[in-house]
Amino acid sequence: xxxxxxxxxxxxxxxxxxxxxxxxxxxxxxxxxxxxxxxxxxxxxxxxxxxxxxxxxxxxxxxxxxxxxxxxxxxxxxxxxxxxxxxxxxxxxxxxxxxxxxxxxxxxxxxxxxxxxxxxxxxxxxxxxxxxxxxxxxxxxxxxxxxxxxxxxxxxxxxxxxxxxxxxxxxxxxxxxxxxxxxxxxxxxxxxxxxxxxxxxxxxxxxxxxxxxxxxxxxxxxxxxxxxxxxxxxxxxxxxxxxxxxxxxxxxxxxxxxxxxxxxxxxxxxxxxxxxxxxxxxxxxxxxxxxxxxxxxxxxxxxxxxxxxxxxxxxxxxxxxxxxxxxxxxxxxxxxxxxxxxxxxxxxxxxxxxxxx
Amino acid sequence: xxxxxxxxxxxxxxxxxxxxxxxxxxxxxxxxxxxxxxxxxxxxxxxxxxxxxxxxxxxxxxxxxxxxxxxxxxxxxxxxxxxxxxxxxxxxxxxxxxxxxxxxxxxxxxxxxxxxxxxxxxxxxxxxxxxxxxxxxxxxxxxxxxxxxxxxxxxxxxxxxxxxxxxxxxxxxxxxxxxxxxxxxxxxxxxxxxxxxxxxxxxxxxxxxxxxxxxxxxxxxxxxxxxxxxxxxxxxxxxxxxxxxxxxxxxxxxxxxxxxxxxxxxxxxxxxxxxxxxxxxxxxxxxxxxxxxxxxxxxxxxxxxxxxxxxxxxxxxxxxxxxxxxxxxxxxxxxxxxxxxxxxxxxxxxxxxxxxx
DNA sequence: GCGCACATTTGAACCGGTTCAAGAAACAGT
DNA sequence: ACTGTTTCTTGAACCGGTTCAAATGTGCGC
Numbered sequence: 144x145x146x147x148x149x150x151x152x153x154x155x156x157x158x159x160x161x162x163x164x165x166x167x168x169x170x171x172x173x174x175x176x177x178x179x180x181x182x183x184x185x186x187x188x189x190x191x192x193x194x195x196x197x198x199x200x201x202x203x204x205x206x207x208x209x210x211x212x213x214x215x216x217x218x219x220x221x222x223x224x225x226x227x228x229x230x231x232x233x234x235x236x237x238x239x240x241x242x243x244x245x246x247x248x249x250x251x252x253x254x255x256x257x258x259x260x261x262x263x264x265x266x267x268x269x270x271x272x273x274x275x276x277x278x279x280x281x282x283x284x285x286x287x288x289x290x291x292x293x294x295x296x297x298x299x300x301x302x303x304x305x306x307x308x309x310x311x312x313x314x315x316x317x318x319x320x321x322x323x324x325x326x327x328x329x330x331x332x333x334x335x336x337x338x339x340x341x342x343x344x345x346x347x348x349x350x351x352x353x354x355x356x357x358x359x360x361x362x363x364x365x366x367x368x369x370x371x372x373x374x375x376x377x378x379x380x381x382x383x384x385x386x387x388x389x390x391x392x393x394x395x396x397x398x399x400x401x402x403x404x405x406x407x408x409x410x411x412x413x414x415x416x417x418x419x420x421x422x423x424x425x426x427x428x429x430x431x432x433x434x435x436x437x438x439x440x441x442x443x444x445x446x447x448x449x450x451x452x453x454x455x456x457x458x459x460x461x462x463x464x465x466x467x468x469x470x471x472x473x474x475x476x477x478x479x480x481x482x483x484x485x486x487x488x489x490x491x492x493x494x495x496x497x498x499x500x
Numbered sequence: 501x502x503x504x505x506x507x508x509x510x511x512x513x514x515x516x517x518x519x520x521x522x523x524x525x526x527x528x529x530x531x532x533x534x535x536x537x538x539x540x541x542x543x544x545x546x547x548x549x550x551x552x553x554x555x556x557x558x559x560x561x562x563x564x565x566x567x568x569x570x571x572x573x574x575x576x577x578x579x580x581x582x583x584x585x586x587x588x589x590x591x592x593x594x595x596x597x598x599x600x601x602x603x604x605x606x607x608x609x610x611x612x613x614x615x616x617x618x619x620x621x622x623x624x625x626x627x628x629x630x631x632x633x634x635x636x637x638x639x640x641x642x643x644x645x646x647x648x649x650x651x652x653x654x655x656x657x658x659x660x661x662x663x664x665x666x667x668x669x670x671x672x673x674x675x676x677x678x679x680x681x682x683x684x685x686x687x688x689x690x691x692x693x694x695x696x697x698x699x700x701x702x703x704x705x706x707x708x709x710x711x712x713x714x715x716x717x718x719x720x721x722x723x724x725x726x727x728x729x730x731x732x733x734x735x736x737x738x739x740x741x742x743x744x745x746x747x748x749x750x751x752x753x754x755x756x757x758x759x760x761x762x763x764x765x766x767x768x769x770x771x772x773x774x775x776x777x778x779x780x781x782x783x784x785x786x787x788x789x790x791x792x793x794x795x796x797x798x799x800x801x802x803x804x805x806x807x808x809x810x811x812x813x814x815x816x817x818x819x820x821x822x823x824x825x826x827x828x829x830x831x832x833x834x835x836x837x838x839x840x841x842x843x844x845x846x847x848x849x850x851x852x853x854x855x856x857x
Numbered sequence: 858g859c860g861c862a863c864a865t866t867t868g869a870a871c872c873g874g875t876t877c878a879a880g881a882a883a884c885a886g887t
Numbered sequence: 888a889c890t891g892t893t894t895c896t897t898g899a900a901c902c903g904g905t906t907c908a909a910a911t912g913t914g915c916g917c
Contacts, residue, residue, distance in 0.1 A: 153873060164897045169875060179895060196647035200624055201565075202873030205558045205902045210624060212606070221595035221605060225581070225588045226800070238578035242609060247623060248578060249569070249606045252599060266604060267557055267567060267624045290553035388804070421806070443583075447745070449778070510903060521867045526905060536865060559903030562872050 152195045154202075161189035172198050212247030213237075213470050214268035217275075218282050221252040228414055228442045230274055233296065236463035237272060244471055253282055260285035270470030272296060275307075294466040294476060297357075306476045308465050312360035313367070315455035315484030316409070319437045320368025322453070322486055323407045327495035328435060329374065332398045332405035333365055334391065334415050335383040344397060345383060347376040358411065361439065365409050380405065384415055391418035399426070406434060406495045413438035413445040413454055420448070420491065431493030441487060450490030458482050509552045511559075518546035529555050569604030570594075570827050571625035574632075575639050578609040585771055585799045587631055590653065593820035594629060601828055610639055617642035627827030629653060630664075651823040651833055663833045665822050669717035670724070672812035672841030673766070676794045677725025679810070679843055680764045684852035685792060686731065689755045689762035690722055691748065691772050692740040701754060702740060704733040715768065718796065722766050737762065741772055748775035756783070763791060763852045770795035770802040770811055777805070777848065788850030798844060807847030815839050 158168035163182060170178050171186040178186075189195075204210060215237060217223055217230070224230050234250075241248045251266045263271070263285050270292035273282050279295065283305045286293045295307035323331055335345075337353040350362055366376040380401065382394035398405055410416035416438030420430050428434050430450055438445055441456035461482055469476045515525035520539060527535050528543040535543075546552075561567060572594060574580055574587070581587050591607075598605045608623045620628070620642050627649035630639050636652065640662050643650045652664035680688055692702075694710040707719055723733040737758065739751035755762055767773035773795030777787050785791050787807055795802055798813035818839055826833045 154875095155873080165874080166876075166898075167896055170896090173875075177895075182895080194647070196645065197621065198875090199873050200622060201558060201562045201567075202902090203875070204624070205562050205873075205904090206875045208558075208902075210558075211622070212624065221599045222592045225592040225595060231582045231588070235579045235582040238582060238607070242578045242611075245618075247606060247608065247619065249604060250595070251604065254599070261602075262604065264554065265557060265568070267561070267569065288553065290551065425806075449782075511905095512903080522904080523868075523906075524866055527866090530905075534865075539865085555905090556903050559872090560905075562874090562903075563905045565872075 152193045154195075154198060157186060157190045157193055157195050160193060161186040169198070210247070210267050210269050211245075212249055212268050213241065213270050213272060213467065214249040214251045214266040215272045215274060216251040216253055216263055216266070216282065216286070217273070218253045220254050221250060223252070224250050228444065229412075229440060232440075232442050232457075232459055233274065233463065236459035237467060239460070240463045240467040244467065246467070246471055253285060260288070264289060270294075272466045272470065273307075292470050292473065294469050296462055296466055304479065306469065308462050308476060308480045308482065310457055310462070311481050311483050312357055313364040315439070315486070316361040316364025317368040318364075318484070318486040319409055319439070319453075319455050320365045321371055322488065322492065323409070323435060323437065324369065324372040324374075326407075326435065326492060328407040329372065329495070330403055330405045331369060331374070331407045331409060332380040332382065333362060334394055334398075334408055334410040334419055335362070335381055336386050336411045336415060337383045338385045339383055344380045347379075347381070350381050361411050384418075386412060386414055388418045388421070391415050392422045395419055395422040399428075407492070408434065408436045410436060410438050413440045413442045413452055416452055416454070416491070417445065417448060420450075420452070430491050433496060435492035435495075437492055446489065453489045453492040454487055455484050456487045457484060509550045511552075511555060514543060514547045514550055514552050517550060518543040526555070567604070567624050567626050568602075569606055569625050570598065570627050570629060570824060571606040571608045571620075571623045572629045572631060573608040573610055573620055573623070573639065573643070574630070575610045575636075577611055578607060580609070581607050585801065586769075586797060589797070589799050589814075589816055590631065590820065593816035594824060596817070597820045597824040601824065603824070603828055610642060617645070621646060627651075629823045629827065632664075649827050649830065651826050653819055653823055661836065663826065665819050665833060665837045665839065667814055667819070668838050668840050669714055670721040672796070672843070673718040673721025674725040675721075675841070675843040676766055676796070676810075676812050677722045678728055679845065679849065680766070680792060680794060681726065681729040681731075683764075683792065683849060685764040686729065686852070687760055687762045688726060688731070688764045688766060689737040689739065690719060691751055691755075691765055691767040691776060692719070692738055693743050693768040693772060694740045695742045696740055701737045704736075704738070707738050718768050741775075743769060743771055745775045745778070748772050749779045752776055752779040756785075764849070765791065765793045767793060767795050770797045770799045770809060773809055773811070773848070774802065774805060777807075777809070787848050790853060792849035792852075794849055803846065810846045810849040811844055812841050813844045814841060 154168050155165050158165040163186060167178060167182065168186050171183050175183055224234055238248055249266055249268050251262050253260065253263050271286055273286060273293055273295045275282060275295050275297050283295060295305050335358060337355055337358045351359055353359060369379060380398055382398050384390040384394050408419055410419055416436050420436055423430055423434055430436055438452045438454035441454050445452035445454050465476065468474045511525050512522050515522040518525065520543060524535060524539065525543050528540050532540055581591055595605055606623055606625050608619050610617065610620050628643055630643060630650055630652040632639060632652050632654050640652060652662050692715060694712055694715045708716055710716060726736060737755055739755050741747040741751050765776055767776055773793050777793055780787050780791055787793055795809045795811035798811050802809035802811050822833065825831045
């Protein structure tokens with residue numbers, strides 16, 4: 144046996160040992176059918192003898208020009224891919240798509256002490272999927288330099304027009320609100336994910352000053368849906384959170400300390416919705432009998448809790464399929480493709496309590 | 501602007517356009533300091549002009565022989581990395597380690613319709629970390645062919661002796677059991693993760709017939725710990741699960757339907773422990789006042805629930821650090837390094853109920 | 858004007874393969 | 888024996904860079 148390090152066996156060496164040309168040796172590994180059996184066996188024997196591990200990928204790669212792998216990049220640290228629920232779900236979908244296509248998958252963090260863009264510059268991939276959270280535009284800028292195909296997911300639309308697939312946040316939110324309205328709810332509160340005004344409920348004007356387009360879109364959708372029942376935006380309590388349990392609980396306390404507490408809550412993410420349900424349970428309020436909760440995102444955890452979460456489902460699989468296809472097969476993507484979001488009704492919403500009708 | 505596809509600009513072209521040799525052009529990108537400023541600027545201008553995206557990675561790679569990336573492989577589908585809790589936590593730790601070292605991270609699934617080992621053979625990495633679940637030995641076999649450094653994580657010890665880092669399951673389990681004993685518990689049940697005997701409690705002899713070394717190690721550790729209080733293995737109810745809510749709930753129902761139900765539960769994974777707590781709550785049994793629960797693994801979710809889970813903590817970060825260092829820095833790893841597991845005491849365990857003393 | 862140290866630049870070899878036109882060998886047909 | 892096919896095999900070009908010894912140029916002291 145030979146160790147890798149001490150063993151720079153090249154195709155050339157194998158060819159020489161087998162007494163054939165390098166071209167023939169190459170064929171043994173890549174198109175064995177066109178090599179005469181006797182020769183093939185000789186070469187294979189030589190390879191085995193020398194401990195040749197097969198053609199070097201880099202050599203082959205250089206010729207082929209294709210890596211057959213895609214990269215997924217974010218401006219967050221690498222751990223984001225495994226810790227953030229949205230990213231994780233999105234990645235599972237992308238991974239499934241890569242599995243189908245037999246492509247490899249690299250994950251890339253654009254955070255690097257020395258050179259922020261270094262990891263993006265040096266990732267060995269045929270194209271990049273950008274998971275845009277906050278730093279979308281910067282990420283896109285770095286990626287463009289690379290002159291590689293890329294698709295932005297979750298990009299906020301105000302930014303550069305780059306190939307990207309987005310979701311119709313506004314319409315999804317509208318459906319969620321109309322669902323509650325149809326169930327008879329009239330006192331409905333919103334749990335935000337804007338990371339500000341943590342201490343009190345915000346006015347509609349204040350809410351719209353948030354820098355996050357996603358938040359603005361969703362809240363506008365909520366308002367539009369509620370408007371169908373004649374509920375004005377100003378009558379909808381809006382409590383913001385930073386998506387952590389603590390601020391969600393605080394927000395819930397605030398909302399339910401009101402004179403006429405809400406009978407339903409529209410949460411801007413499933414994570415927040417789940418924390419909200421947790422709080423309600425801790426207060427011995429039943430879901431959905433006393434209070435209905437609608438989430439947003441459709442992460443798997445939401446389907447698995449008791450009660451299961453009614454939510455606006457992001458089409459993760461579809462987003463992933465489009466993004467991967469666009470990179471691997473060069474399928475064009477309109478600069479701002481937007482997918483619709485279906486509402487998934489599960490156990491966390493029910494008719495408004497009778498006493499409230 | 502030029503598009504990537506139509507734009508095969510090579511370093512050579514840039515050099516020619518700038519009127520310098522290719523060597524100099526190369527230096528402009530790699531060691532700018534040794535090139536005279538005027539020349540450097542000329543080359544940079546030419547590059548910009550031609551839309552040159554910087555030296556091709558494959559070309560450079562070929563010369564350097566290093567990819568500066570590690571791969572993590574399993575015999576599961578790619579989605580495993582983002583869906584399985586253990587894998588996810590392990591990956592977060594590995595990712596953090598790669599971040600530190602500035603290395604890339606590729607994930608690889610050894611499941612491929614045509615050729616099972618293909619993905620492992622063709623991953624562009626400097627080394628592989630193997631996440632061994634059930635298929636450990638097969639995975640190792642495929643990897644060895646690649647003649648690349650690798651480390652097996654979570655490998656069961658009975659198998660091939662390959663470089664790997666394992667954990668001392670037995671000792672961790674022992675600590676968990678002794679913790680409960682020290683709190684005064686005497687009626688203690690075990691929740692298994694062996695996927696068999698789902699319908700009844702198993703005898704010690706039956707338990708030890710499981711093919712999973714992890715399960716055998718942990719259960720032996722539990723018995724050893726309980727033995728310090730004079731509790732015989734035969735007196736410890738053992739209910740198996742397949743790690744899903746349904747079988748856990750069924751197992752719990754079985755255990756608590758006994759004449760003298762347990763006051764504490766040793767769960768072989770945090771996931772199972774969390775389902776168990778959920779069941780207990782649904783039955784209005786308080787944790788830890790009425791029943792104590794100890795998990796195993798130390799996944800983040802366990803720290804975040806109410807009450808927080810007492811558990812045997814796997815040293816994820818340490819495992820990751822060793823594995824990554826071994827690959828990136830060529831640090832040797834003894835064929836079977838085994839790390840100790842600390843017990844983390846949190847809110848889900850407490851003194852045995854007085855009525856039981 | 859000459860020699861020398863120093864700063865740049867060049868040219869060619871090399872990294873490890875793949876590919877393809879052209880050559881060689883084996884065989885069939887006439 | 889001669890030509891036409893078919894089946895393999897060969898040699899050389901090429902993929903896109905990096906590197907290093909050698910060549911060139913530059914400035915300075917005497």
